[in-house]
Amino acid sequence: MNTSVKKVASWYNRQASxxxxxxxxxxxxxIRALSxxxxxxAATVGAARLTGRRAPARITPWDxxxxxxxxxxxxxxxxxDAVTSPLRAPFVQYKGASGESELAEEVREHGGTKHAVGELLTCPFCLAQWVATTFVAGWVFAPGLTRLATSTFAGVALSDFL
Structure with a gap:
């Protein structure tokens, strides 16, 4: 390992500790999740450029x-949601109900990538960035289908509220 890599690794270990x-x-x-x-x-932006797709000319407040x-x-x-628990199961452990149609789950393993993924998959606030980015990418690559999907989820949210 060269000296620069050793210095970065040493700095990282000190900061993490x-x-x-x-x-x-x-x-x-x-770090792996962020990567x-x-x-x-970055790959999505690159694919959009290579295929000549552009971001919407404007995004309205309604958007x-x-x-x-x-x-x-x-x-x-x-x-x-209980129905999506099989997606989370490799990373979390069921603890019980947590309100209307929601589950309480805890991260299965402590430390490492599995822990980070477990936290991501059980935290709506953490997961929102990933979902919103996916929807925005959808507006670039398949705007009609993405508008249909976002309208569906928005309709379900409104129904839940009512």
Whole structure:
């Protein structure tokens, strides 16, 4: 290993140790999750450029409301719904019910990538960035279908509210 890599590794280990403050925080897992998110986002931007696709010329306030409502609903479904629990099961353990049609689950393993993914999949706030980015990419590559999907999730959210 060259000197620069050793220095970066040493700096990272020191920072991670200080950050954890005795707790088992999966800093490496978080870095891997961020790398996946960044890599997929960069690849999506690259694919859009290569295929000549462009972002919408303008995004209206109604688009933002639609995106936000659909993102909220889909993240709740992915992170808390009983029907989507098989997607989370490799990373979390069932603990019980947690309100209307939602489950309480805890991260299955502590430390590492599995821990970070478990936290991501059980946290609607954490998952929202990934879902919103996917919807925005959909507006670039398949705007009609994405508008249909976001309208569906927004409609379900409105139905839940009513």
């Amino acid at each position: 200080e950050y954890r403050a005795g707790e088992d925080r999966p800093i490496g897992g978080y 996946v998110y960044s890599g997929v986002t 933002v409301v639609l995106l936000g409502t659909a993102t909220h609903k889909l993240t709740r479904i992915l992170a808390k």
